[in-house]
Amino acid sequence: MYAIVDIAGQQFKVEKEQEVIVHRLEKEIGAKVEFDNVMLIDNDGKIAIGQPFIEGAKVTATILSHLKGDKVIIFKKKRRKGYQKASGHRQFLTRIQINNIDEKASKTKKAKAKVEAEVAADA
Numbered sequence: 321m322y323a324i325v326d327i328a329g330q331q332f333k334v335e336k337e338q339e340v341i342v343h344r345l346e347k348e349i350g351a352k353v354e355f356d357n358v359m360l361i362d363n364d365g366k367i368a369i370g371q372p373f374i375e376g377a378k379v380t381a382t383i384l385s386h387l388k389g390d391k392v393i394i395f396k397k398k399r400r401k402g403y404q405k406a407s408g409h410r411q412f413l414t415r416i417q418i419n420n421i422d423e424k425a426s427k428t429k430k431a432k433a434k435v436e437a438e439v440a441a442d443a
Contacts, residue, residue, distance in 0.1 A: 321364065323421045325379045326357035334379060334418045344412035347383050353416070355379045361423055368423060376424050381416040389413050 322335045328343040347353055358377035361368045368374055389411035396405045 321421055322362050323358050323377070323379055324360040325355050326359065326373075327355055327416075331359065334421070336418055336421060338418050339384065339415060340381075340418065341387075341413050341415050343414070344386065345383060345414045345416070349383055349385060351383050352419070353381050353383060355381070358421075361421065363423065374423070378422050379418060380420045380422070381418050384415045384417055387413050387415060 322333055324331055324333050327340070328345065330342065332340055332342070334340055345353060356373070356378050358374045358379060359370050359372060361374060361377060368377070370377070392409045392411075394407045394409065397403060
């Protein structure tokens with residue numbers, strides 16, 4: 321089973337127990353995170369495609385560590401003009417481990433309360 325999920329503005333193909341390096345997430349190490357922007361789920365040949373996202377699907381993950389990417393050097397030069405400029409960049413990254421892929425995730429507390437209220441009103 322795998323899913324294509326939107327994490328921090330990028331799309332990743334993820335499987336259960338897989339480690340993925342994504343752009344920095346503002347959570348503590350060891351925290352659990354949920355991603356609701358699931359675009360596709362393949363469950364042993366049964367493919368569910370969202371338009372653009374699958375409603376009720378979610379991917380849960382645990383943050384393992386925060387790290388920095390490789391340094392990228394930006395060098396600009398104009399020949400015969402004496403112009404040179406160098407700068408660099410290191411991207412902040414987060415390593416996460418995918419715990420679970422749910423096709424039909426449980427509804428939120430508000431939605432559950434609303435459904436329970438409707439059932440109580442009907443009875």
